[in-house]
Structures are given as structure tokens and as C-alpha cells.
Amino acid sequence: MKRAYKKRKRRYKVNYTMLIGLIAVIVMAIVCIVGLVMMLNLGGKDSDEESSSQTQQQTQAQSTEAPSQVDIKNLPDQPQDYTCFNNSAFVGDSRFAGLLNNTQLLEPDFYCEVGVNVSTICKQNVIKLEDGTKVNLATAIAQGSYDKVFIQLGINEVGWDNIDYFQQCYEEIINTIKVKQPTATVYAISIIPVTELKDAEGTYVNNVNVARFNERIKAASDKCGAVYLDATPALCGDAKVLPIGASNDGVHLNKANCCKLLNFLKVSTQ
Amino acid sequence: MKRLIILCMMVIMCGCFLVGCGGDSGKKEVDVNTLAEELKNGITYDDDLVDTTTEMMCRMFNVSKDYIAEQKTYNNSGASAELISVIKCKSKEAAQIVKPALIAYAAERKQMYASYNPTEANKLGNAVIEVIDGNYVVICVSGNAAKAKEIISK
Numbered sequence: 001m002k003r004a005y006k007k008r009k010r011r012y013k014v015n016y017t018m019l020i021g022l023i024a025v026i027v028m029a030i031v032c033i034v035g036l037v038m039m040l041n042l043g044g045k046d047s048d049e050e051s052s053s054q055t056q057q058q059t060q061a062q063s064t065e066a067p068s069q070v071d072i073k074n075l076p077d078q079p080q081d082y083t084c085f086n087n088s089a090f091v092g093d094s095r096f097a098g099l100l101n102n103t104q105l106l107e108p109d110f111y112c113e114v115g116v117n118v119s120t121i122c123k124q125n126v127i128k129l130e131d132g133t134k135v136n137l138a139t140a141i142a143q144g145s146y147d148k149v150f151i152q153l154g155i156n157e158v159g160w161d162n163i164d165y166f167q168q169c170y171e172e173i174i175n176t177i178k179v180k181q182p183t184a185t186v187y188a189i190s191i192i193p194v195t196e197l198k199d200a201e202g203t204y205v206n207n208v209n210v211a212r213f214n215e216r217i218k219a220a221s222d223k224c225g226a227v228y229l230d231a232t233p234a235l236c237g238d239a240k241v242l243p244i245g246a247s248n249d250g251v252h253l254n255k256a257n258c259c260k261l262l263n264f265l266k267v268s269t270q
Numbered sequence: 271m272k273r274l275i276i277l278c279m280m281v282i283m284c285g286c287f288l289v290g291c292g293g294d295s296g297k298k299e300v301d302v303n304t305l306a307e308e309l310k311n312g313i314t315y316d317d318d319l320v321d322t323t324t325e326m327m328c329r330m331f332n333v334s335k336d337y338i339a340e341q342k343t344y345n346n347s348g349a350s351a352e353l354i355s356v357i358k359c360k361s362k363e364a365a366q367i368v369k370p371a372l373i374a375y376a377a378e379r380k381q382m383y384a385s386y387n388p389t390e391a392n393k394l395g396n397a398v399i400e401v402i403d404g405n406y407v408v409i410c411v412s413g414n415a416a417k418a419k420e421i422i423s424k
Contacts (some may be wrong), residue, residue, distance in 0.1 A: 016373050017276060100347020104326045112347070115386030116377075128378075158387075248318050252349035255320055 073237050075263045077102065077256035084266055085148070087143060089184075091177070092152035093117070095192065095252060099152075102258040111140040117156045122176060138176050145266035146184045148269060149177050151226075154191035154213050155251060159204025167216040174224040186226040187269060190214045192235055192261075195242045198250025204250065207241060232265035300406045302356040305422070306342035311353045313412045317352045319344035327355060333371045337364035339405075350388035353411040364365055365395040366368050372399050372409045398422065 086107040092242050096112040111127045120126050123133040128155035129143065141149065151173060157166050172186070177186050191214050193199075193207045214230075235257060236242055242250070246257040253261060310319060322343040328335050330345070343355040355372070359365040380394035396415040400408050400422055410418040 017273075094348045096348075098346075100346045101322070101326075101348055102320050106325055106329070114382050130329065130332075203387040230304055247349075248347060249316070252347050254318055254347060258347075 006132050018076070021250065039160045044194040070150070070267045072234050072264065072267070073235055075267070077260040077263075078111060079259050080263055080266065082262060083107070083261075084270070087146055088148040089144065089146045089181075090150050090152070091121070091137065091141065091173070093152075093154075095154055095155060096150075096152045098252045099258045099261065102107075102255040103262060105262075109144055109146070111137065115156065118137065118153050118166060118173060121153070122169065122172055137173065138180060139176070141177055142178045146181050148187060149181055149184045150187045150189060150265060151177075152189045155194075155205065155210075158191065158206075158209035158213050163212065163216055166213060167220050170217060170220040171224050174220060174226045178225065185269070186224075187229050187265070188217050188221040188226045189265070190217060190228070190230045190232060192231055193240055194252070195244050195247055197244065198247075199241065201250075211240070229268050231261060231264055235260060271346070275312060280374050288423065300356070300402055300405070301341050302342045302358050305408065306344060306354050306356045306423050308424075309356070309408075309410050309412075309418060310344055313410075313414045313417050315350075315352050315412060317346045317350040319352060319354065320347060322355075327357075331355075331368070331371045333368050336360075337368055351383055351387075351394050351411055352413075353405075353409060355409045357407045359405045365401050365405045365407050368407045369401055372407060376409070376411065 068221055082103070085105060088108040090099070090108055090110045092099075092112040093116050094112070094114040096110065097114055100110045100112065113121075113126050113128065116126050121137045123136065125136050127137065127140040128134050129140065144259060153170070153173070154166075160166055174186055174188065177184070191210045193210050194205055199206045219227045220226070232240055235246065235253075245254075247253055322330075322345040324335060324338060324341055324411070326345070327341055327343045328338065330343075337359050338357060339360045340358040341356065343357075344353070346352045357368055359368055376394050376397040376399065380391050383391035383394060393411050393413055398408070398410045398412075398415050398418040400419075402408060402422065408422055412418055
């Protein structure tokens with residue numbers, strides 16, 4: 001009787017240990033399965049979000065591709081389809097360098113550098129190529145074959161006394177590009193105004209000077225066969241002042257307004 | 271006796287698991303996104319820093335994508351020279367190639383800014399460029415190099 005009882009007791013204890021081990025294995029298995037399901041769900045959500053944002057972008061691209069109906073003063077400030085610039089070159093100063101940083105267009109060629117002006121860009125080796133070498137504009141613009149070349153220069157020069165020299169240099173830039181890229185359309189973009197706060201600082205970087213120098217850019221464009229693009233309405237609306245929220249320092253455009261500028265260039269050059 | 275043996279085996283197994291899961295092997299695991307965020311949020315910047323793709327980063331620093339395992343870069347909007355880049359290289363040898371490229375980048379930008387904007391040139395002169403744990407390279411161009419070093423050293 002006692003022996004039978006002891007046997008039953010021993011059997012009971014062995015089963016209890018196995019039960020604990022079994023529960024532990026089941027719990028671990030449940031945790032692994034839950035984790036796997038969560039990972040799969042996250043992966044599914046990411047691809048869904050990506051495809052829906054692509055659809056959204058395509059829809060937006062379609063909605064702005066009606067040139068005759070486009071309201072220049074109310075362009076979107078989100079990224080669009082920019083494949084139209086794949087065969088373009090952008091020549092400019094830090095404002096165009098900022099455009100590259102903000103929009104990260106890798107297909108077009110950017111020949112831009114912080115601090116360059118209409119004189120140094122032609123006369124000095126200030127443009128850095130992809131291989132790291134520094135060249136002047138004539139060498140840089142000969143790197144590829146472009147159907148459009150955009151110029152954005154002037155904000156560093158609006159304090160110059162000799163505005164005739166500015167126009168002369170600008171004409172040299174247009175002519176240099178036309179010689180190296182005879183089949184390309186050259187677009188001279190107006191100097192974008194600065195914000196009211198920047199304007200009020202009382203430095204040479206003010207909107208009166210911006211307007212004066214823009215007249216000379218237009219004159220240089222007309223003389224040399226470039227197309228003058230006035231970006232002011234697209235970025236400033238009816239005011240000739242850059243909105244406060246469009247720039248962190250009053251001069252360089254933030255990402256949204258870089259997109260707006262690109263959208264303006266897109267609809268203006270179709 | 272059997273119970274004692276099973277109990278001892280369980281204790282030994284638990285001990286093995288704890289040793290395996292815990293403990294510092296001496297290798298610091300750096301999360302590029304976390305460190306970049308800490309540098310972005312822990313320092314006040316004058317510029318709006320923009321999330322930058324690997325292709326763009328490689329172009330900026332003139333390094334091959336073949337060296338890069340993972341990266342997180344915040345670049346300036348053109349208004350300043352400010353920059354954060356945390357790069358996990360594929361190997362320690364790759365890091366020894368990437369680091370000089372970042373040093374060259376900072377030096378070249380400093381030269382560009384020297385006459386144009388001395389404040390930004392100064393930031394580039396004080397750029398923090400460090401290698402962490404052999405294959406992580408970090409660059410931070412900001413107005414507070416001391417704070418950047420403090421964040422990176424954590």
C-alpha cells in the first residue's frame with residue numbers, strides 16, 4: 001500500500017516538472033509567433049504606404065500638368081515628378097546648392113557653389129565636379145549634353161556698385177553656355193526676393209536691389225537669347241517679398257519652397 | 271536525487287542564458303539613426319537640416335557606396351555649413367577610407383566659406399569627425415562642437 005502510494009507520488013512529481021517545461025516552451029513559441037506576425041504586418045504597412053504615396057504623387061503630378069490652367073501663384077509645395085529635369089543643368093550659387101540639398105535630384109547636373117558670383121563662376125575654378133576637381137563654368141557645362149540649362153545667380157551681387165559690369169558678366173555666362181550647349185534652351189531665373197525681416201536689416205541684401213538687378217538679368221536674357229523666368233509670383237504671390245515661413249535665414253528657401261520653385265520651373269518650361 | 275539533478279541542470283541552463291544575453295563583450299553597438307537624432311536634437315542649429323539619401327551623401331563626401339552599410343545624414347539647406355552624418359561602414363578598413371574623405375570635405379568647405387561667411391567657416395574648422403568602435407564614422411558641423419563630442423562619446 002505504502003509502496004503503491006510512493007510510486008503514485010513520484011509519478012505525480014515527475015509530471016509536474018514536465019508540465020512546467022511544457023508551459024515554458026509554449027510561452028516561448030507564442031512570443032516568437034507574435035513577433036513574426038508583427039514584423040510581417042510592419043513590412044506590409046511600409047509597402048502599402050510607399051505605394052499609396054507614389055499613387056498620390058502621380059495624381060498630384062497629373063493634376064499640375066495642365067499648362068494652360070496652371071495658376072503660377074498657387075503652385076504646390078510638395079515634390080512632384082521631376083523626370084523632366086533629367087537632361088538639365090542647374091548653374092548657380094548657394095540658393096541652387098540649397099535646392100539640390102533639399103530636393104536631392106540626382107539625375108540633373110548641378111554646377112553650383114556657395115558664394116559664387118557672375119564674375120567668379122566664369123573666371124575662377126569654383127565649381128566642383130563629381131570627381132572632386134574644381135573647374136570654371138565653361139569646363140563644367142561641357143561635361144554633359146543638356147536640353148535645358150537653368151541659371152540662378154545674383155543674390156551675392158546685389159550690393160555691387162557697378163551694375164553694368166554685373167550685366168556684362170551675366171551676358172558672358174549666357175553666351176558661354178550657348179557656345180558649349182548650342183541646342184539647349186537657357187533659362188535665366190530672376191533673383192528671388194528676400195523676406196521682410198531680411199529686407200529690414202538694412203544691408204545691401206534688400207528687395208530694392210533685387211528688383212534693380214533683376215531688370216539687368218532680363219536685359220541680358222533678351223540680348224543673348226535666353227528665356228527670362230520671373231519666379232517672384234510663384235514664390236511670393238502678389239507681394240514682391242518672400243514670405244517669412246519660406247526661409248530660415250530670409251534668403252535660402254526651405255524644402256517646401258524649393259519644391260515650389262522646381263514646380264514653377266517645370267510648368268514654365270514644358 | 272533525480273529532482274536535485276534536474277534542479278541543478280535548470281540552474282546551470284539559466285545561468286548560461288543570462289551570460290549569453292547580458293554582459294558587455296567590449297563591442298559598442300551604435301544605432302546610426304539614434305545617434306543622428308541625438309546630435310540633431312541635442313544641439314541648437316541655425317539651419318533647417320534635411321534628411322539626406324545615401325546616394326546624395328556619397329556624392330557630397332565623394333565616397334563609394336560600396337563602403338557604406340548604413341547611414342543617417344542631415345544636411346543643410348544651403349543657408350549654412352551645418353551637417354550631421356553617422357555612417358556605419360562595412361568594415362574597419364572602409365572606415366579608414368571614409369574618415370579622410372570627411373576631413374577633406376570639411377577642409378574644402380571651410381576654404382569656400384572663408385571669405386563668404388566666416389561664421390560658417392569657423393563651424394567647419396571645429397567640425398567633430400570621429401571613428402567609433404572601428405567601423406562607425408561620425409561628422410557633426412555645428413555651433414557647439416563640445417556638445418557634439420559629448421553626445422558622440424556617450
